[in-house]
Amino acid sequence: xxxxxxxxxxxxxxxxxxxxxxxxxxxxxxxxxxxxxxxxxxxxxxxxxxxxxx
Amino acid sequence: xxxxxxxxxxxxxxxxxxxxxxxxxxxxxxxxxxxxxxxxxxxxxxxxxxxxxxxxxxxxxxxxxxxxxxxxxxxxxxxxxxxxxxxxxxxxxxxxxxxxxxxxxxxxxxxxxxxxxxxxxxxxxxxxxxxxxxxxxxxxxxxxxxxxxxxxxxxxxxxxxxxxxxxxxxxxxxxxxxxxxxxxxxxxxxxxxxxxxxxxxxxxxxxxxxxxxxxxxxxxxxxxxxxxxxxxxxxxxxxxxxxxxxxxxxxxxxxxxxxxxxxxxxxxxxxxxxxxxxxxxxxxxxxxxxxxxxxxxxxxxxxxxxxxxxxxxxxxxxxxxxxxxxxxxxxxxxxxxxxxxxxxxxxxxxxxxxxxxxxxxxxxxxxxxxxxxxxxxxxxxxxxxxxxxxxxxxxxxxxxxxxxxxxxxxxxxxxxxxxxxxxxxxxxxxxxxxxxxxxxxxxxxxxxxxxxxxxxxxxxxxxxxxxxxxxxxxxxxxxxxxxxxxxxxxxxxxx
Numbered sequence: 289x290x291x292x293x294x295x296x297x298x299x300x301x302x303x304x305x306x307x308x309x310x311x312x313x314x315x316x317x318x319x320x321x322x323x324x325x326x327x328x329x330x331x332x333x334x335x336x337x338x339x340x341x342x
Numbered sequence: 343x344x345x346x347x348x349x350x351x352x353x354x355x356x357x358x359x360x361x362x363x364x365x366x367x368x369x370x371x372x373x374x375x376x377x378x379x380x381x382x383x384x385x386x387x388x389x390x391x392x393x394x395x396x397x398x399x400x401x402x403x404x405x406x407x408x409x410x411x412x413x414x415x416x417x418x419x420x421x422x423x424x425x426x427x428x429x430x431x432x433x434x435x436x437x438x439x440x441x442x443x444x445x446x447x448x449x450x451x452x453x454x455x456x457x458x459x460x461x462x463x464x465x466x467x468x469x470x471x472x473x474x475x476x477x478x479x480x481x482x483x484x485x486x487x488x489x490x491x492x493x494x495x496x497x498x499x500x501x502x503x504x505x506x507x508x509x510x511x512x513x514x515x516x517x518x519x520x521x522x523x524x525x526x527x528x529x530x531x532x533x534x535x536x537x538x539x540x541x542x543x544x545x546x547x548x549x550x551x552x553x554x555x556x557x558x559x560x561x562x563x564x565x566x567x568x569x570x571x572x573x574x575x576x577x578x579x580x581x582x583x584x585x586x587x588x589x590x591x592x593x594x595x596x597x598x599x600x601x602x603x604x605x606x607x608x609x610x611x612x613x614x615x616x617x618x619x620x621x622x623x624x625x626x627x628x629x630x631x632x633x634x635x636x637x638x639x640x641x642x643x644x645x646x647x648x649x650x651x652x653x654x655x656x657x658x659x660x661x662x663x664x665x666x667x668x669x670x671x672x673x674x675x676x677x678x679x680x681x682x683x684x685x686x687x688x689x690x691x692x693x694x695x696x697x698x699x700x701x702x703x704x705x706x707x708x709x710x711x712x713x714x715x716x717x718x719x720x721x722x723x724x725x726x727x728x729x730x731x732x733x734x735x736x737x738x739x740x741x742x743x744x745x746x747x748x749x750x751x752x753x754x755x756x757x758x759x760x761x762x763x764x765x766x767x768x769x770x771x772x773x774x775x776x777x778x779x780x781x782x783x784x785x786x787x788x789x790x791x792x793x794x795x796x797x798x799x800x801x802x803x804x805x806x807x808x809x810x811x812x813x814x815x816x817x818x819x820x821x822x823x824x825x826x827x828x829x830x831x832x833x834x835x836x837x
Contacts, residue, residue, distance in 0.1 A: 302385045306495075306499060312597075313380065318375045320371060320375065320704070321372050321375045324368075324369070324372040326701075326704060327704070330697070335693070338734070341734040341735070
């Protein structure tokens with residue numbers, strides 16, 4: 289156990305707020321990982337336009 | 343001659359490198375959710391001393407202190423130290439009033455001789471703060487920035503991991519209503535901070551702690567010698583590199599949001615960015631033993647990925663000028679090859695631009711809704727037209743000839759070669775037009791002409807022009823004076 293572990297807040301209110309913050313942030317980051325498909329799709333469409341436009 | 347031609351083609355294609363590397367960074371964001379530091383975080387709320395260097399900040403300092411006192415953080419674990427760098431306006435009176443309003447929480451440190459720069463001002467306070475055992479972490483910020491209420495709490499959670507030396511936050515442009523320039527900066531900050539720093543989290547190497555949001559553990563500050571670097575114009579980048587070189591981690595917390603007021607005139611932006619660009623050149627020279635020398639055990643600054651990201655941005659104007667010059671040379675040697683190389687260059691640019699722009703707007707949708715026009719016009723109108731021609735040449739030519747024919751004009755056919763040459767020169771020429779926007783700003787009609795020129799040349803070209811100026815200043819070893827960015831307190835935030 290490190291020095292900082294000993295100082296971590298143990299009050300239920302602080303812990304639950306911390307858990308909620310982390311859960312929300314992690315959810316947002318998972319959403320971003322999925323959203324990358326949209327720009328990739330746009331790039332694919334542009335490639336198709338280029339192929340069929342020439 | 344054949345080898346020479348292909349060397350030129352290689353130089354042309356190298357012009358895509360900055361955008362290709364930027365796309366690589368954006369692709370890494372997709373991996374961010376698998377590389378989060380949250381499993382090592384805890385509800386850790388250390389005693390934090392907030393250092394605010396202030397020189398003539400009467401317009402903004404009072405509001406900043408009020409906002410800090412409203413942070414969702416235990417009041418008894420916060421101390422605000424305002425280092426008044428010999429202000430000549432009402433700053434001392436404002437700080438004194440706030441010290442009375444928040445007794446024990448706000449402290450006023452005054453330097454009677456100031457103007458030596460932010461790092462010197464911070465060091466004046468750091469020596470005093472470190473002499474006292476109370477502080478467990480230091481937050482270095484600017485006098486105008488506004489922290490969202492939960493931001494500090496999110497940042498300190500990372501310090502529960504003893505491997506972490508520093509944490510930084512997501513700085514957003516907060517001027518409202520703002521103007522075209524602040525909206526361009528707003529978009530730039532999505533790409534340069536929300537996006538780039540997420541990818542740097544994935545790589546395990548952060549390029550820079552945002553100057554307005556640097557949280558250091560006490561252990562890290564002591565390991566850095568208890569002082570901020572004063573030798574360069576990028577003291578925040580030096581702290582970031584030094585922290586990682588000693589084996590500690592630097593984390594970017596994208597959900598800790600901090601609002602900052604950025605310049606709304608090109609002259610102010612130029613001054614600020616010239617300082618940053620020169621600072622980055624100085625950092626590059628200072629840490630020359632780091633680049634492209636992987637050292638997996640201690641830090642990730644020497645990885646090829648991080649080196650590419652750093653130098654693609656630093657050398658972007660050189661890539662553009664070389665690409666442009668190679669195209670022009672090819673034009674006079676082998677027109678057909680020049681045209682094909684030009685197409686390859688711009689098709690790559692279109693694809694990377696589409697990918698980066700659309701993903702950036704999705705990364706921060708609220709800011710994206712405010713700055714989407716500037717996101718589209720980031721490369722400038724002329725470059726957008728060139729991109730359109732690169733993607734759909736045949737239909738566009740068909741439409742153009744028919745429209746012009748209907749209007750009774752046939753000039754395009756006659757000026758084909760000139761138009762071709764112009765588009766080859768444009769990569770480098772756009773920087774000149776962006777520089778003209780800066781020159782025009784202070785003159786009659788500049789209020790309309792400057793934004794027009796920036797929309798034509800692109801905001802990216804303006805940043806490249808600043809980088810060129812930085813090369814020049816560093817080459818002649820110009821004086822490294824600290825030019826302060828003016829702040830007026832025009833931010834409207836949700837904080």
